[in-house]
Amino acid sequence: MEKAHPELTARNFPSAQEELQAAQPPSLYGGPESAYRLAFADSAFLLREELRPVRMQLELLKPELVQTELGIESTIVIFGSARILPPETAAERLAEAEAGGDEAAVARARRQVDMSRYYDEARRFGALVTQRSRTLETPIYVVTGGGPGIMEAGNRGAHEVGGKSIGLNIVLPHEQAPNPYITPELCFQFHYFALRKMHFVMRSIALVCFPGGFGTLDELFETMTLIQTGKSRRRPILLFGREFWTRLIDFDWLIETGMISPGDVNLFRFVETAEEAWEHLSAHYGFDLPDTTTGAFAEDM
Secondary structure, eight states: OOOOOGGGSSOSSOOHHHHHHHOOOOGGGOSTTOOOSOGGGOHHHHTSGGGHHHHHHHHHHHHHHHHHHTTOOEEEEEEOOTTOOOHHHHHHHHHHHHHHTOHHHHHHHHHHHHHTHHHHHHHHHHHHHHHHHTTSSSOEEEEEOSSSTHHHHHHHHHHHTTOOEEEEEEOOSSSOSOOTTSOGGGEEEESOHHHHHHHHHHTEEEEEEOSOOHHHHHHHHHHHHHHHTTSSOOOOEEEEOHHHHHHHOOHHHHHHTTSSOGGGGGGOEEEOSHHHHHHHHHHHHTTTSBOTTTSSBGGGO
8 A cells, every 4th residue: 555645644733732842931921920821821821710611621521531542431430438447447446446445436446347347348349340340342440539438449449450440539628639549540630529420420330339428428319310310321329238328318208208209219229248239230231141142151252
């Protein structure tokens, strides 16, 4: 095949990077008060109140482009408390509390030890999803809010089996430094909660909620509302820990008072272990079913 002339595919205009490098301001116009700098390189301009629509567009676009370029199509979102400790840390705090002799502190530490089992389940679930889906035609990636606790556990499980996982961090006054197990090129940071929420849902094939506080409840009910109202396609919602969720939310009372329809409780399912959660997802999507055309199992393809 005859080689095409290079000018047939050459750029007609300089790239933004080239223009930025070339546009070094004269000393007279290099100060912070100068309007000389290029608009896209002027952080003071981009941070103006009137530029909020542009900033929101950028927050939607950046993670979308990165994930598309890396071939990420399907995700499982793991929500849960940032305050749930790894079992070894919870055990250390209990020993410290018992040594201090403060009964109230001991009671809190014992509760932390009890709740730490969810850290282990989230960690095992992250590993299980990553391992069992890596040979699928469309691998599934774990997504968390990027912080500590349950979020750390989900990313950690994926990391420990050599997989990639995503962290959608957000600027907050506390509890939001990225955990060390997120894949660096998939560690994002958001300013706008609304755009972060969109990215949680856009690629998700399931939502998995561990015990958590306001943030977890916010994401859970927002996703259920989207599905209930038909604004989003139906997908599995798994709640880890029946005892926790049924004590926290009286779903029967919501039905009895007419606040939700009886069928709305079918939007979610209680699970207790990582294996039970995967089994439900596998049954829903046919991950472990044999391929009738080859006789192989879907996950081995």
